[in-house]
Amino acid sequence: MNKRTCNWSFLSAVLFFTAILQEGNAQETKRIVKPGVDYIDPTIGNVAPLLNSNRPVVHLPNQMIRVFPKRQDHLDMQITDFPFLATNIITPQMVFAIKPSMGEVTDTGWYRRLTYDHDLEVTQPWYYAVSLTDDNIRTEFTAGEKTGIYRFTYPAGVKKNLHLSHYYEKGDFQLNGNTITGKEYVNDVIHSQKGSAYMYGVFSGDPATGTKDGEKDWGKYTVTGRTQKPGRMEGLRAYATYSEQDNRVVEFRYAISFISTEQAKINFEKELKGIGFDQLKSKGRAAWEKTIGQVKVEGGTEAQKRTFYTALYRCYARMVDISEHGNFFSGYDNKVHEDTRSFYTDDYTWGNYLALHPLRTILDPKREADMLQSYVTMYEHSGWMPDYPRHFGDRPGMFGFKSSVMFLDAYRKGIRNFNVEKALEGMIKSADQGTMLPSRNGPKGGLEEFYYAKGYYPALHPGETETDSFTALKPGQKRSAVAVTLGNSYDSWALSELAKEMGKQDVVKRFAPRSHNYKNVWWDKYGMFMPKDAKGNWIDIDPKFDGGHAGSDYYNENNGWSYLWNVQQDIKGLTELMGGPDKMEQKLDRLFTEGVERSKPEFWAKFPDQTGLIGTFGMGNQVTLFIPYLYNYTNAPWKTQKYTRLLLDTWFQDNIFGVPGDEDGGSMSSFVVFSAMGFYPITPGMPVYTITSPLFTKISINLSNGKTFTIVADKSSRKNKYIQSASLNGRPLSSLSFTHAELLNGGTLLLTMGEETNKKWDIKYN
Numbered sequence: 001m002n003k004r005t006c007n008w009s010f011l012s013a014v015l016f017f018t019a020i021l022q023e024g025n026a027q028e029t030k031r032i033v034k035p036g037v038d039y040i041d042p043t044i045g046n047v048a049p050l051l052n053s054n055r056p057v058v059h060l061p062n063q064m065i066r067v068f069p070k071r072q073d074h075l076d077m078q079i080t081d082f083p084f085l086a087t088n089i090i091t092p093q094m095v096f097a098i099k100p101s102m103g104e105v106t107d108t109g110w111y112r113r114l115t116y117d118h119d120l121e122v123t124q125p126w127y128y129a130v131s132l133t134d135d136n137i138r139t140e141f142t143a144g145e146k147t148g149i150y151r152f153t154y155p156a157g158v159k160k161n162l163h164l165s166h167y168y169e170k171g172d173f174q175l176n177g178n179t180i181t182g183k184e185y186v187n188d189v190i191h192s193q194k195g196s197a198y199m200y201g202v203f204s205g206d207p208a209t210g211t212k213d214g215e216k217d218w219g220k221y222t223v224t225g226r227t228q229k230p231g232r233m234e235g236l237r238a239y240a241t242y243s244e245q246d247n248r249v250v251e252f253r254y255a256i257s258f259i260s261t262e263q264a265k266i267n268f269e270k271e272l273k274g275i276g277f278d279q280l281k282s283k284g285r286a287a288w289e290k291t292i293g294q295v296k297v298e299g300g301t302e303a304q305k306r307t308f309y310t311a312l313y314r315c316y317a318r319m320v321d322i323s324e325h326g327n328f329f330s331g332y333d334n335k336v337h338e339d340t341r342s343f344y345t346d347d348y349t350w351g352n353y354l355a356l357h358p359l360r361t362i363l364d365p366k367r368e369a370d371m372l373q374s375y376v377t378m379y380e381h382s383g384w385m386p387d388y389p390r391h392f393g394d395r396p397g398m399f400g401f402k403s404s405v406m407f408l409d410a411y412r413k414g415i416r417n418f419n420v421e422k423a424l425e426g427m428i429k430s431a432d433q434g435t436m437l438p439s440r441n442g443p444k445g446g447l448e449e450f451y452y453a454k455g456y457y458p459a460l461h462p463g464e465t466e467t468d469s470f471t472a473l474k475p476g477q478k479r480s481a482v483a484v485t486l487g488n489s490y491d492s493w494a495l496s497e498l499a500k501e502m503g504k505q506d507v508v509k510r511f512a513p514r515s516h517n518y519k520n521v522w523w524d525k526y527g528m529f530m531p532k533d534a535k536g537n538w539i540d541i542d543p544k545f546d547g548g549h550a551g552s553d554y555y556n557e558n559n560g561w562s563y564l565w566n567v568q569q570d571i572k573g574l575t576e577l578m579g580g581p582d583k584m585e586q587k588l589d590r591l592f593t594e595g596v597e598r599s600k601p602e603f604w605a606k607f608p609d610q611t612g613l614i615g616t617f618g619m620g621n622q623v624t625l626f627i628p629y630l631y632n633y634t635n636a637p638w639k640t641q642k643y644t645r646l647l648l649d650t651w652f653q654d655n656i657f658g659v660p661g662d663e664d665g666g667s668m669s670s671f672v673v674f675s676a677m678g679f680y681p682i683t684p685g686m687p688v689y690t691i692t693s694p695l696f697t698k699i700s701i702n703l704s705n706g707k708t709f710t711i712v713a714d715k716s717s718r719k720n721k722y723i724q725s726a727s728l729n730g731r732p733l734s735s736l737s738f739t740h741a742e743l744l745n746g747g748t749l750l751l752t753m754g755e756e757t758n759k760k761w762d763i764k765y766n
Helices: 003-032 261-272 277-292 302-314 356-363 365-382 403-412 420-433 446-454 481-501 505-521 568-578 581-593 600-606 627-633 638-651 667-677 740-744
Strands: 082-088 093-102 114-124 127-132 137-143 147-153 160-165 172-176 179-188 193-203 208-212 237-242 249-257 295-298 327-330 335-338 688-691 698-702 708-712 722-728 737-739 747-754
Touching: 082 147, 082 193, 082 249, 093 137, 093 179, 093 193, 093 249, 127 277, 137 277, 147 261, 147 277, 160 249, 172 208, 172 237, 179 237, 179 261, 193 261, 237 249, 249 261, 277 302, 295 302, 295 667, 302 667, 327 365, 356 365, 356 403, 356 667, 356 740, 365 403, 365 420, 403 420, 403 481, 420 481, 420 505, 446 481, 481 505, 481 568, 505 568, 568 581, 568 627, 581 627, 581 638, 627 638, 627 688, 638 667, 638 722, 688 740, 737 740
Parallel strands: 708 747
Antiparallel strands: 082 093, 093 160, 114 127, 127 137, 137 147, 147 249, 160 237, 172 179, 179 193, 193 249, 208 237, 295 698, 327 335, 688 737, 698 708, 722 747
C-alpha cells in the first residue's frame, strides 16, 4: 500500500468515526432538548411585591378543578390544609378541604397546621407533592377536569387519618362506608355572591369513618381568609381512619359539581372509573404538553424560557369550563341548563381584554368563541352583560364595559361563532342603562345622566362631600371620574365599531361621538387628563400623587401619569393632543425616567397597586401594559424595543419574586408571552399587531388552521435587541406592524437584529 493510499484510508477512517461521533452527539443533543412544559415553574411569582401573590396552581388548561395548598404565600412555612377546588385563585377562595394526621382522631387533626420544606416540594401544572416534615407524610395531588386524587404515604406502622372540613358555615357531609358526599354553602361576602358546591368522594381501602360537629373555636390555629368567617371550624367535619396494619398509601378520589351530589357522582364515574393516580397524572402532563407545545421557542437563556413558558401556563388559569357532561349551573339565574356547548366563567375583563383574550384568538379561537357565547348566555340569564363573571354571578369589578372590546376584537378576527346580535344588545343596554361606577353593578344613576349630557364624568374637589345619593349608597365609593371618562370612550368606540360591522348605523351615530369624550378631560395647562367638576371647572391637582387612596377620586389604582395614555382606540388623536410624535416621545421619556418624587413607603401607602416602577411607569398593574408600545407611534420606535426588553429582564425573572404586581390569572402573563414573542395587540378591537424585540431567535406558533406563524430574529441577544430591518414572507415592512389575517395565513416574520438604535420606521396608525 503506497503512502497516498495509506493517508486516504486513514482520512476515511477519521471521517467515518467523526460522522458517527457527530451523529451520536446530535442524538444526545436531541435527547436533552426539553419540551416547553419542563420549563414551567408554578412557584415563579409566589411572593407578591405588595398585594396578591400568584399560586402554584395544579389544573388542566381552562378546566374547573384548580388546586394549591392553603397558605399565605411561598414564605408561609405551614400549610393550613389542601382544598378540593379554588373558585378564585388570587384572593383565594376555596371549597372543601382535606389534611392527613397520625394517631387517634382528635380535634387537633383539623386545626393543626402542617409544616413542610420547599426543598421537599414538587410543583408542576398537573402534579403537586410535598413531604410534611413533622409527620413524614408524603402528600400528592393530581387533577382531572372536574375531579382530583389526593395520595398520602404514611410512615410504616402508624394509625392513619384523613380529616375533611369546610371553608364556609353550615357545610355538610354524608358517609356511606368508604364513600362520602358533601355540600359547601358558599357565602362570598366580599363579592356579595352565594351558591353551593357539591362533592362526591371515595376513600381507598376499608377505613373507619365518622363525622364531628365543626362548630369549635379554633381561631388561634387558623389563617383567616378574606371571605371565610374567622376563628371557627365551619360546618360538619368528617374523617377516615386506618389501622397500623393497613396499607401505608391512602388515596382520596373525588369529583366536584355545582349542580348536585348526584351530578358529582356522574362526574366521578365518567372521569375516574378505572383510572389510577399515575394514569391521571400522565393524562394531565399530556394535556399540558399539547397545549404548551403549540408555541416553540429557540435561543434565549434557560431563565428566559422558564419565565416564558410559566407565563404561558398562567394564561390557561382563566376562564374555566364549568359544564358537567351536558349540563351547567348558571349563577345568573340560579338554574341548571342543558347544553352540549361548554360554559365558561371566572374572568376579569378590565385586565384580560388587553392581552389574554387577544392571545386566545390566536392560540384557541374556538374556545374564545365558547367563552364569548358564555358571556351572551350570562346576559340572557341575568339581564346584564357581565364584566367580572364568577361561579355564582357577576362580581362588582373595576369600571367600564370591557367585554365590549372583547366582542369586537374577536369579531374582527373572524371569530363569529357566538350570538353577535344578542351580544350587541347587551352592550347597548350596559351603555344606556348601566352604572359606570367602579366596584358596582346595576342600573345607572345621576352621574351617568350627566355623562351622557356633558361628555365627561363629573369630579369632586378635594375634601368635598359626595353629593350623589346613588354613589353614597356604598360606603367608600369613589367616582374615579377621569378613569371612567377615558374607559367609556374606549367602550363606546368598541360598541360603535361592532355596530358598524353589523350595518347598524343608528347605533353608530349614537355611540361613535362618545369615543372622543376623552378630549373633554384634556387640560392643555398640564398636557394631562385632569378632573372637572359639574360646573365645568378644572380641579387643579398633582396628577402624580393626588386623588385619595389609590388615586380613586379621579383615577383608579394608579396615578394620572398612568392614565395619560389610556386612549388605545385613538392613538392618532392622542398624539395630536400631545403636539405630535416628537412631543409624545418626550412625554413617554418623562414617564420612564422621572421619579414619583416621594419615598417608596409614602408612594405605595397611597398607590399599593402601582408597583414594578421604572421612573413613574408601573409595570405591576394592567392599566399600563400597552404603554411601552406607544414609542412605535413616535420617531423613536427603538425605545419600544429597549423598554419591553428592560421590563421583561427586570420584572419577570424566574424566581419567587418574578411577577411585579397584579397578575390576576393571566392578564400580566399574557403581556409577557406576547412581548417575549416580539409583537403585541396594542388596540384590542383592531386586528393589528405592533412589533418589538423578541427574546428568542425563533418562535413558532402552530395555528388551529394547520398553518404555522414563525418569527425569526437571528443573532437576537441582550446587545443585539434593536430591529434593523423587517420582512413578512419576503415582503419588506416599512412600519413595525402586521395584521391578524397575515398571522393566520402563516409564514415568517424575519427580523434583522443589531446594536444600532437610529433606525426610523413609518408611523402607521391602526
